Amino acid sequence: MIVENRRKEVYSMNYLIILLLISGLFFFTGGSIGILRLPDFYTRLHPAGKLDTAGQFFTMSAIALFVLQDFSLANFLTATKIVLIVIFVYITSPTATHAIVDAGVRAGLKPWTKEGQI
């Protein structure tokens, strides 16, 4: 009985992992299409900065849950490292985006308008 309950728990955890993975891939798809199709350099930074970070959060949390399924000290350390990568990305991705915007402003790139003039 206990073994059956445990197996059911593992199966529902698998559903959660697949859901997180698919939502992360959805965010990655949206970010890539946005980088490809938006008209301007400044507007292209919007999907590149936001959706990649969100996709990384969902996908990494799915993999961390998958690693934590059979619990041991080594697997716990691996999941902690994955969480640390996510925290690192959440600090560095806005910093990189801000650096690129700063380079564009100082180099004199004009923002895009609908009529092609400011």
Added chain:
Amino acid sequence: MDSVFYYSGFYLSLIMLLPLYRAIFGPTVLDRLIGVNAIGSKTTVLLILVGVIYGRVDMFVDIALAYALLNFIAVLAASRYFQKKRGLYEKKPSD
């Protein structure tokens, strides 16, 4: 469960082709930088997926961490280099 990770890794490497277009044909240098940054952030996830498929996540996590750090340093250094340069954007024929 392994096939889920296999197909999602395959899909992720297909998705990488869209920023690769921006990285090759981007009109300005900073557009190429955005494409390279997007490819690098997807590669970090793909490395851990490859680690799950191989069954060696503990090794591939370190590689992914180093790759994320390298990506950040590369984007920061390139943007600091290009902000000193004028004429970053392409010149119009009327100029």
